[in-house]
Amino acid sequence: MYTEKVMEYFTKQENVGEIPDADGEGTITSPTCGDLMKVTIRVKDDVIEDVKVKTFGCGAAIASAAMLTELVKGMPLSEAMSVTNMDVAEALGGLPSQKLHCSNLAADALQEAIADYKERNGNEATGQRGKRKEVPCQLEEAKGK
Numbered sequence: 001m002y003t004e005k006v007m008e009y010f011t012k013q014e015n016v017g018e019i020p021d022a023d024g025e026g027t028i029t030s031p032t033c034g035d036l037m038k039v040t041i042r043v044k045d046d047v048i049e050d051v052k053v054k055t056f057g058c059g060a061a062i063a064s065a066a067m068l069t070e071l072v073k074g075m076p077l078s079e080a081m082s083v084t085n086m087d088v089a090e091a092l093g094g095l096p097s098q099k100l101h102c103s104n105l106a107a108d109a110l111q112e113a114i115a116d117y118k119e120r121n122g123n124e125a126t127g128q129r130g131k132r133k134e135v136p137c138q139l140e141e142a143k144g145k
């Protein structure tokens with residue numbers, strides 16, 4: 001049912017938690033299942049220096065959170081603002097169609113955290129905040145699974 005990547009990232013604990021006095025934070029609740037994810041970021045010189053995630057959700061959501069943190073740690077904010085739900089799902093090698101909504105939480109919560117950081121620093125929140133899209137359930141078919 002799950003790819004080896006999902007099983008591997010489900011067990012990763014390195015970036016689980018919350019950054020005290022974070023520079024930005026974002027929490028997203030899934031409209032599908034009610035589970036939630038909170039992302040906190042530390043930013044230095046416009047780079048995501050550290051990122052931590054707390055997940056109240058299923059294994060697919062936990063794996064998505066772990067993958068997100070690895071994707072964006074050390075990434076310039078300008079680049080991180082382009083990370084999408086699809087990027088996270090694809091980095092995990094895909095998810096079962098009934099679990100794609102779980103991967104939506106990760107990038108959405110990150111975008112909220114970046115927007116929060118920008119607002120705290122007097123910049124208009126741009127990027128994907130408010131433009132979130134659910135990963136289409138056709139992802140697996142599109143990837144030939």
Ligand code: FES
Pocket residue numbers: 030033034035036056057058059060061099101102
């Ligand atoms: S079932 Fe809710 S996040 Fe996966």
